[in-house]
Amino acid sequence: SLINALQFLLIVDRRQMDFGAHDLETSRRFYFPNNSAYVLLEVALPHGSVVLGCVGKGVGHEYSYFAYRGQLDLEDYRSPGGAQVAQPQLHAHMAQRGKLVHSYSTREFTEAIFGSRRRASDNEPDITLFKLDHPSQAEAYRRVLTRTLRLDRLRSAEVKDYLLTIFRRDLPDSNIDFKAEWDKAFAEVNADRAQYEAALRQRGQIETMEQLQGKRLTLRGKLLVQRPQLDALLADWQAHFEQSESALAERIQAVENELDEQLSRVQALSENRADLARQQAEANQRQQRCLDLETEFALLSGRADLESALRLAQDRLDQQTARLHSAGSRSAAAISREIEAALREQEQLRRTQAHLSHNLYLYLQSVLDAPQLERLNRALSAQVLTLGSDAFSADEQALKRWLGSAEHTLELPGLRLQLGGLNPQHSQPDAAELAQRLGEVEAQIARLKQELETARDLDQAQREKARLQSEVDIQKARLARYDEYRQLAETSPARQQALVDVDQQLQQIHQQIESARAHDRALRLRERELQAELQALRDDHRVIVQRREQRRDDGPAFAHLPDLPNTPWVSTRVPGLAQLRGLLEGYLSDCAELLRLDQQLETLRAQLHAGGLTKFQFLGGSEQEIGRMIDFASLLPQEAEALERKARSAVVNVTLCLRELRDGLLAFQSRMRDFNRLVNRRQLSDLSVFRIDPVEESALVEAINALISTAEQVQSGESFELFNHATVLDDATLNRAKALLIRVGEEKGCLRVEHLFRLQFVVGKKGRPEEAFGDIDSAASNGTVLMAKLVTGLALLHLMQDKRHQVQAVCYVDEASALDLRNQRHLIDTAAEFGFALIFASPTPLVTARYCVPITTINGDNHIGRRSWQILEPLNEDLPA
Numbered sequence: 001s002l003i004n005a006l007q008f009l010l011i012v013d014r015r016q017m018d019f020g021a022h023d024l025e026t027s028r029r030f031y032f033p034n035n036s037a038y039v040l041l042e043v044a045l046p047h048g049s050v051v052l053g054c055v056g057k058g059v060g061h062e063y064s065y066f067a068y069r070g071q072l073d074l075e076d077y078r079s080p081g082g083a084q085v086a087q088p089q090l091h092a093h094m095a096q097r098g099k100l101v102h103s104y105s106t107r108e109f110t111e112a113i114f115g116s117r118r119r120a121s122d123n124e125p126d127i128t129l130f131k132l133d134h135p136s137q138a139e140a141y142r143r144v145l146t147r148t149l150r151l152d153r154l155r156s157a158e159v160k161d162y163l164l165t166i167f168r169r170d171l172p173d174s175n176i177d178f179k180a181e182w183d184k185a186f187a188e189v190n191a192d193r194a195q196y197e198a199a200l201r202q203r204g205q206i207e208t209m210e211q212l213q214g215k216r217l218t219l220r221g222k223l224l225v226q227r228p229q230l231d232a233l234l235a236d237w238q239a240h241f242e243q244s245e246s247a248l249a250e251r252i253q254a255v256e257n258e259l260d261e262q263l264s265r266v267q268a269l270s271e272n273r274a275d276l277a278r279q280q281a282e283a284n285q286r287q288q289r290c291l292d293l294e295t296e297f298a299l300l301s302g303r304a305d306l307e308s309a310l311r312l313a314q315d316r317l318d319q320q321t322a323r324l325h326s327a328g329s330r331s332a333a334a335i336s337r338e339i340e341a342a343l344r345e346q347e348q349l350r351r352t353q354a355h356l357s358h359n360l361y362l363y364l365q366s367v368l369d370a371p372q373l374e375r376l377n378r379a380l381s382a383q384v385l386t387l388g389s390d391a392f393s394a395d396e397q398a399l400k401r402w403l404g405s406a407e408h409t410l411e412l413p414g415l416r417l418q419l420g421g422l423n424p425q426h427s428q429p430d431a432a433e434l435a436q437r438l439g440e441v442e443a444q445i446a447r448l449k450q451e452l453e454t455a456r457d458l459d460q461a462q463r464e465k466a467r468l469q470s471e472v473d474i475q476k477a478r479l480a481r482y483d484e485y486r487q488l489a490e491t492s493p494a495r496q497q498a499l500v501d502v503d504q505q506l507q508q509i510h511q512q513i514e515s516a517r518a519h520d521r522a523l524r525l526r527e528r529e530l531q532a533e534l535q536a537l538r539d540d541h542r543v544i545v546q547r548r549e550q551r552r553d554d555g556p557a558f559a560h561l562p563d564l565p566n567t568p569w570v571s572t573r574v575p576g577l578a579q580l581r582g583l584l585e586g587y588l589s590d591c592a593e594l595l596r597l598d599q600q601l602e603t604l605r606a607q608l609h610a611g612g613l614t615k616f617q618f619l620g621g622s623e624q625e626i627g628r629m630i631d632f633a634s635l636l637p638q639e640a641e642a643l644e645r646k647a648r649s650a651v652v653n654v655t656l657c658l659r660e661l662r663d664g665l666l667a668f669q670s671r672m673r674d675f676n677r678l679v680n681r682r683q684l685s686d687l688s689v690f691r692i693d694p695v696e697e698s699a700l701v702e703a704i705n706a707l708i709s710t711a712e713q714v715q716s717g718e719s720f721e722l723f724n725h726a727t728v729l730d731d732a733t734l735n736r737a738k739a740l741l742i743r744v745g746e747e748k749g750c751l752r753v754e755h756l757f758r759l760q761f762v763v764g765k766k767g768r769p770e771e772a773f774g775d776i777d778s779a780a781s782n783g784t785v786l787m788a789k790l791v792t793g794l795a796l797l798h799l800m801q802d803k804r805h806q807v808q809a810v811c812y813v814d815e816a817s818a819l820d821l822r823n824q825r826h827l828i829d830t831a832a833e834f835g836f837a838l839i840f841a842s843p844t845p846l847v848t849a850r851y852c853v854p855i856t857t858i859n860g861d862n863h864i865g866r867r868s869w870q871i872l873e874p875l876n877e878d879l880p881a
Contacts, residue, residue, distance in 0.1 A: 032056030131805030198612030689764035816840035
């Protein structure tokens with residue numbers, strides 16, 4: 001807890017803090033649970049003691065920094081009541097105790113302890129704890145300082161990072177993109193080669209551009225000739241159109257008038273023909289009717305026969321009507337139904353009479369009481385109750401039990417009947433009453449049979465009357481047709497003559513109508529021709545007006561047409577007003593074609609740009625650029641020769657960045673030798689040798705040396721074709737070196753000095769060969785590795801400190817008992833030389849320490865009391881044992 005708490009005062013930057021298994025948020029909650037929680041540190045500086053502190057703010061477990069001159073007295077932080085002073089009252093409370101407290105923001109506190117902040121007043125204490133050679137190393141110093149609290153956790157990768165940061169001023173301060181440097185050295189050559197290859201690759205498009213440019217020059221010359229001719233014709237067109245339209249309209253009107261007269265004549269002839277056709281059809285119908293009737297009455301002697309037949313049929317009808325008048329009104333079907341009902345009643349009476357003294361009803365009446373009998377009389381039909389004794393059998397006791405279940409219901413298997421609404425079906429008559437009723441029914445049956453026979457004769461008579469009525473109607477109709485026949489026969493000669501006359505008239509009218517129609521067709525053809533001529537004139541006018549409004553030859557593309565390059569165009573014919581529409585449409589089409597050619601050429605130009613041909617993009621207008629592109633494509637063989645010559649001049653520049661990397665590696669190796677001498681001032685444990693060597697990444701370094709060496713040969717004139725793109729690919733060694741540098745640069749984002757080596761920890765014991773390890777934790781035993789880490793970390797901090805400003809800081813060593821006594825003393829002396837005092841953490845007291853601070857546990861909390869500190873001093877050898 002003590003060591004972690006120091007991070008708030010010595011590290012300050014939360015990003016650099018390391019609380020082991022706990023994150024920053026948990027640690028802040030632990031150290032600053034409220035606004036009266038403090039982390040305090042008394043620092044003995046050359047100009048006097050100062051107290052540095054953090055105090056919690058309460059909300060969000062935030063904290064603020066403060067400092068004041070003087071020594072640390074915990075009673076200064078207690079109120080008169082014994083409670084700890086809260087953050088809002090801190091300044092006033094300390095002022096009462098004669099101490100001036102200065103507050104700092106996180107940035108201000110960081111700058112103050114590293115000596116890079118100018119004090120706001122003379123009263124503000126100087127709290128510089130760490131004075132560095134270079135302020136830019138402050139972040140690296142904080143990172144390493146964080147590790148001083150946990151140097152046992154120092155890792156090999158961190159050692160390399162710290163060393164690079166410390167020696168950064170002696171190394172190239174740049175990230176080298178070898179591919180970019182390569183491209184930069186050959187930028188002009190590559191640019192010219194790209195233009196050459198783009199033109200070579202797009203030769204087909206350039207040839208198309210040349211053809212389109214030729215068409216455009218021809219169109220420009222043609223339009224320059226046609227524009228004044230078109231303007232003159234357009235000036236005369238309106239008057240020509242109005243005169244021609246008026247003349248055509250008058251001629252069309254004359255034809256339409258003649259057509260109207262012709263139409264009236266044809267309509268009159270058509271109406272006359274329709275009347276004659278109707279008369280002809282009626283005469284033909286009457287003639288055919290006469291023939292039909294003549295056939296019907298061919299065997300008849302005269303009208304008297306028909307009259308006689310009619311009188312005979314009428315007499316028979318009158319007689320039949322009289323007979324029916326005296327007949328009854330009931331039908332035979334109704335009488336038959338009455339007879340069937342009487343027969344059923346007769347059968348029932350006879351059955352009752354046959355079993356009058358021994359039927360089911362009498363049996364039930366003898367064995368059942370009156371309510372039970374009445375229930376069965378309501379449920380069973382009269383036919384069932386009159387059954388004879390041979391037609392039923394009964395169990396008297398079972399029947400009574402069955403009827404004794406309920407009074408007004410009758411239960412059957414699966415059925416219950418309610419009998420309250422049913423009437424009795426049978427009453428037992430005596431013999432006299434039964435005989436009397438049977439006689440009445442038999443008499444009724446005999447009477448009904450007589451009535452049925454009479455009713456059946458009446459129906460036959462009705463049908464006979466209907467037949468006679470139909471015969472009378474037929475005779476009347478024949479008599480009427482005969483009279484019609486006599487009339488038609490008398491007028492037949494006159495009707496035949498009328499048919500002949502009508503036929504002649506119809507032929508004449510038909511000839512007249514056909515002649516009129518032929519003349520009508522000629523007139524309509526003439527009208528259509530005139531209408532077509534007028535419509536063509538109007539279409540020409542509409543199109544000419546529309547096209548005239550659509551002229552775009554006054555736009556930017558045509559404003560300077562006379563000033564643009566063109567091919568002269570010679571016309572062999574002078575157009576007139578009749579050719580104006582075609583001339584105008586052709587002119588507009590040529591204008592559109594010219595615009596389309598402009599667009600196509602611009603598109604081709606843009607495609608050539610996109611394809612890489614941009615050599616002439618900013619050397620003039622598009623017209624000049626197109627011309628130069630065409631000329632350039634025609635001179636590609638000469639351009640290829642010029643490119644080969646330019647490639648030789650970029651050889652030396654390509655390796656400057658590689659020399660810078662190699663020099664940086666050599667500088668780092670030199671500084672590492674100084675660092676190793678600093679670390680080896682004192683022996684580490686039982687090691688006779690301990691150093692950190694930067695081992696070169698052989699493939700990268702060899703690739704750099706190969707390129708530099710070959711470039712030097714090029715510079716001296718031995719191999720001018722080395723970096724020519726067409727020949728460098730033929731050298732397998734150089735090609736692999738180049739490819740390796742580009743690939744590593746792409747993988748790592750760039751090439752830096754740190755990529756050219758890896759750290760190797762070399763250890764050796766006396767009398768044994770040296771061993772090299774890539775990981776410091778694998779170099780030796782745990783105690784020796786811990787000793788090496790501690791010395792390495794302290795040396796790193798020592799390198800960054802300003803040697804003129806000596807401030808002794810603390811360094812935490814966990815599990816210090818892992819070191820033997822000799823190594824503990826060596827480590828204490830080495831730390832003192834580097835400006836650090838060590839804090840050993842050990843489960844047992846260590847005799848090499850000056851102070852022993854026991855940690856006691858009370859109620860689960862760790863406590864450190866000033867009074868429990870123990871000072872350890874060497875025993876006086878003169879004292880008695």
